[in-house]
Amino acid sequence: MNHTKDVLTGVLLAVVGILALPLVPLVAVFRGPYVRAVRVPVPKDWPLIVERYPLPRWLRWFDTPDEYLPGALYEQRVADSLLSRGTYVTTVKWLSANRMYGLAWVFGRPASGYLDLPEDGYVESGDLWRWRKTVGPLVFLAGWKVHRENYAATAAYGPFIAIPFASVRVARTA
Numbered sequence: 001m002n003h004t005k006d007v008l009t010g011v012l013l014a015v016v017g018i019l020a021l022p023l024v025p026l027v028a029v030f031r032g033p034y035v036r037a038v039r040v041p042v043p044k045d046w047p048l049i050v051e052r053y054p055l056p057r058w059l060r061w062f063d064t065p066d067e068y069l070p071g072a073l074y075e076q077r078v079a080d081s082l083l084s085r086g087t088y089v090t091t092v093k094w095l096s097a098n099r100m101y102g103l104a105w106v107f108g109r110p111a112s113g114y115l116d117l118p119e120d121g122y123v124e125s126g127d128l129w130r131w132r133k134t135v136g137p138l139v140f141l142a143g144w145k146v147h148r149e150n151y152a153a154t155a156a157y158g159p160f161i162a163i164p165f166a167s168v169r170v171a172r173t174a
Contacts, residue, residue, distance in 0.1 A: 003129060003143070006142075006144070006164050007142050007166055009107055010142055010166030010167075011166045013104050013107070013165065013166075014167060016100055017100040018099070020099060021096060021099060023062075024062070024092055024099075027095060028069075028088060030055055030056055031055055031070070031087075031091050032051065032053035052070070053069050054068055055069065060102045061100060061103040061106075062095060062101075062102055063095075063101065063102045064095075064098045064101040064102070065101065065102055065151070066161075067098075067151065068151055069094060070082055070087050070090040071090055071094030078090060101163070104163040105161065107163060107164050109128075109162050110159065110160070110161060110162075111128060111146045111158075111160040111161060112125075112160065113160060115128050115130050115144060115146045117130045117131070117132050117143075119132070120134050128143070128144040128146070128162050129143045129144060130142075130144060130145075134171055137171050138171065139167075139168070139170070139171050140167075140168055141165070142166045143164075144162040144164060145163055145164075145165045146160050146162045147161055147162075147163065148160060
């Protein structure tokens with residue numbers, strides 16, 4: 001199967017995300033109270049109440065449609081950042097790590113479930129695919145990344161959306 005168009009779209013989105021990175025600290029300023037706060041569950045042992053917001057509609061191409069800001073509080077690194085550095089810094093870190101997801105959603109397509117690839121190799125499911133290759137300290141990834149379609153979706157049951165991506169990362173060491 002020819003994946004050239006998918007890879008080019010992913011690369012284009014990655015480049016746009018990198019070019020937009022200097023704007024993230026400014027964009028993060030517009031996270032609430034300009035839009036209505038959303039009360040969402042947080043771990044019951046948390047020492048604070050977190051008000052979570054999307055970005056205003058005109059900045060949603062920076063936002064992560066499946067997660068309100070300051071980010072995914074179920075991820076330990078996000079929770080630690082929120083508790084130690086506050087909402088603004090955590091929002092900047094979240095938007096920097098998840099650059100331009102709102103724009104990527106424009107290129108998305110419905111998916112029936114997650115498409116995982118924990119090790120190097122290639123996996124395909126219908127018209128979705130994902131590839132990963134580790135070369136020394138670098139990890140090259142391309143294909144489709146599957147997310148919950150929106151904040152109301154559940155991690156286990158969807159609905160899901162696949163977005164094209166291409167990425168180069170430094171391999172994590174155990």
